[in-house]
Amino acid sequence: MDPQELLSLCKRRGFLWPAYDIYGGLAGLYDYGPLGAALKKNIEEHWRELYVLGEGFHEISCPIIAPEAVFKASGHTDAFSDMYVECTKCGETFRADHLAAGLCEAPAALDEKQLGRLLKENKVKCPSCGGELTDPKRFNLMFKTSVGAGKGKVAYLRPETAQGMFVNFSQVYRFGREKLPVGAVQIGRSFRNEISPRQGLIRLREFSMMEAELFLHPDRKTWPRYKDVKGQTLDLVPNKGKSMKMTLEDAVKAKTIANEALAYFIWLTYKFAIDVGLDASKLRFRQHLEKEMAHYAADCWDLEADIGYGWTELVGIADRGSYDVQAHMSHSGADLTAFERFDEPMEVDQQVARPNFGALGPLFKGRAKQVAEALAKLPISSLLGKDKAVVEVDGEKLTIPSSCYEVVAKTEKVSGRKLVPHVIEPSYGVDRILYSVLDHAYVKKDDYVTLRLKGLVAPVKAGVFPLMARDGLDVIATDIHDSLTRVGLVAYYDDSGSIGRRYARMDEIGTPCCVTVDYDTKVDGTVTVRERDTAAQVRIPKERIPEAIGLLLSGAELKSIVALR
């Protein structure tokens, strides 16, 4: 589906508007008009229903602004960047690796120098004006700002919602009454200062994400409902071997998918995609290539959709191991472990930190004992192989050189153990999903456009028309419109133009059905209900309209509506 044609419909009918248009716009920013905002809300609501009501995840909502420390820990300040070149003539900036597309196999993998050389050798000029380009420079993709008056503190706009959940692991764990697995979700805006955003909703500088973080016991990566879906088949594109339809169970057994929990959330993602109206024949799950995968990731799959821009990533579902929680533990010094209580106390050989008071005493004087106690509480993983440890005593952070303690083996009777949870992260790009839903729903036949949006997500559920805007037909139609909105069904009243044109207006925005009030309505109280995709019509008593619309929205066929007569 040609993106220009779809975006033009979106703009004309109030799904999307280029943001700040009256001021010349700002690339990578869109407004959601009334229909787009409603469609987006419906998609988000369904996701929330699946994850929060359905699977029991806890929804939280964190600030967009975050202090630098968070992104030092997550690695974003160091590694979240792209390379750009600037035209020395017109000043426009471009992604350096995009300009090198086709000149080598993986331009993004080159460093600044190599990429600069490649562009020079191939005499690449400014695509806009033909001017000379600067050498490539790295550019961090986080939006930077400063918090507070005076010098202020460096802060960033979050590039994903995930970090807010990682830093709150202990809070979420406590809220879930200290059991694993426990899941958090967050829906909200994220920001990436893209160098040259194009492709409409696919690459935005400000976008919405729906992310889930499932915190698991490292040895128990499954999910209670896995057993209910393991026989389901999916189109898988693994990074080794050939693409095929496989059951989840076979994929886990063959180690194509790393574990049952990951398989479950891949399946839930598929269910979500179908529910919101994506076309199953244009979806696939592609496993990240080994070189694409983060070094800490145990496995990662993308849900990709075939849309006007080609195969496009909509969702990523990754097993991130203990990387994120561990990183925040190390950087903050906070204890972000879960506690596994054994059924019975156990004798265990374990490694413990034995304080060396000979070194601690001179360094920390009267506080040496408190320091030793704080050391003992640290997870051993934050000591092993490190040359220092950080503890908090009386609210003060103290750095303890490794000469002050020794990690020794000890047999102890313990009631349980601390463990750093692993994380499975399904991460959904809302704007891309919304765009793909529109792309897959778009049907054009002899210049007549219909958006075949599912009832669940359609921004308007029903058009309500009086045949004529007089003789009381308008009063009856207004009553019907109001009674629908009172029960929460978004309806659109339209009394202008021919009925055919009114149907066309509704078809073009994906309204699943229309109700027409005519002169017979005044006689026998019946109205015409028309179904969008078949254009089939049926007369029913007007009292049964909400019921009929409810049936149509949930995907019922027209014959069940006929039965309402």
Added chain:
Amino acid sequence: MDPQELLSLCKRRGFLWPAYDIYGGLAGLYDYGPLGAALKKNIEEHWRELYVLGEGFHEISCPIIAPEAVFKASGHTDAFSDMYVECTKCGETFRADHLAAGLCEAPAALDEKQLGRLLKENKVKCPSCGGELTDPKRFNLMFKTSVGAGKGKVAYLRPETAQGMFVNFSQVYRFGREKLPVGAVQIGRSFRNEISPRQGLIRLREFSMMEAELFLHPDRKTWPRYKDVKGQTLDLVPNKGKSMKMTLEDAVKAKTIANEALAYFIWLTYKFAIDVGLDASKLRFRQHLEKEMAHYAADCWDLEADIGYGWTELVGIADRGSYDVQAHMSHSGADLTAFERFDEPMEVDQQVARPNFGALGPLFKGRAKQVAEALAKLPISSLLGKDKAVVEVDGEKLTIPSSCYEVVAKTEKVSGRKLVPHVIEPSYGVDRILYSVLDHAYVKKDDYVTLRLKGLVAPVKAGVFPLMARDGLDVIATDIHDSLTRVGLVAYYDDSGSIGRRYARMDEIGTPCCVTVDYDTKVDGTVTVRERDTAAQVRIPKERIPEAIGLLLSGAELKSIVALR
């Protein structure tokens, strides 16, 4: 209600967490935990129901990042600032006017010099360490950032959601099929770089707003449903005369409230406040003092709530005249007018721009004619008293000196006229509303805390308990829990501790009712339903639980539940 006590409950039970706590936090930022996020969502959903479904406003969603031009037009780059002083010893910053509280009548009205003198004369020192303070400086409260690589473009995080609706007036007007009145709403995050945010949720650096912009014909400031509510009385604190209960109709007639539309949205704000559970006896509408009111505002009322921090503004409802739309018209050169079609064409004396081709020709050569046509399309208000005009020709913005045209009177037969809409803006602070809802709901009796949250907003609708976590009682209770979540009722399953402790846990988070499964349930299929505020209990068949909870949530009394037996 003591804020510390309430915030402590909020933190302990998962309503609110200080953000980035493991990194020492960042003042003015809070996380919403699962209960807070749900409460917030419920409040927002109800507002949406009133404004979008109920009144037919169009919900849109604009980016948080906005280019500088928007805030030059709105006045925020110039005038959205506070004064601060910095401690020369500890470096902490403070609102200068706050430190001068009590030293003169209105410290915020002083300029930097006057305020500096006042602080010096009174020997005001750093409240934290007693150090010397710098002279007051102005500090713009918008968070600044930069968009794009290279030099980048200056941009700000929006300090309110309103501007996104003003710049989109033409889009909203077109979507509403070019009729006035037409309304837009937006719910979303806004940002103010407060100098020293304190007071928990009341003064945040990142917060949520729900704003409505009603665009009206300047001469028809009313609203269809005004007639249905004009007899209602409200507690009004006008800026002249004494506070009193008045009907809306009397208030409008006495010109206490400027017009019927403003009165209607004051009333709708009251209805919303009561619906979400604010205590009517702790609410008042206070009219802005004349010196508080913006120079362009025709009238402005705040809904204030009496909470632990004193009387606090939750909502502002202002008649902003044509100020905002006019400002964006002047700065962008875009035509943001509405067109009023007369019933019949009229002979009117009107002012028109007569092009002076003698001056236009030399300046614009072959485009002089296009420029003249574009000039003719500009609203005359953007020419009067200006020394230049800006028009767009072939996508290019051209500045036309006033020597190129003359504004002359002309009698013409016209089918209608352009007009700049007036705006009535109800602007709601979500976080403050949420906090006030908790404050008003908090009841403590002999150390037993109950949050008397209304069913509409309560984050958990029902607790579900098996008397014992065995003998199949747990299976029955789990079934009940699952069947409730399937119909969208958030339920909380709890099988640990005595029933009394489980009730207490639910009372403390405001759950309206609890369902207990005991051994009789196995015999006769009945369960105990307990109502939070009365602690009254009734046994009903378990099949009727959803119905009973529905009744309780909508405020029914227990006797109607008894009737379900």
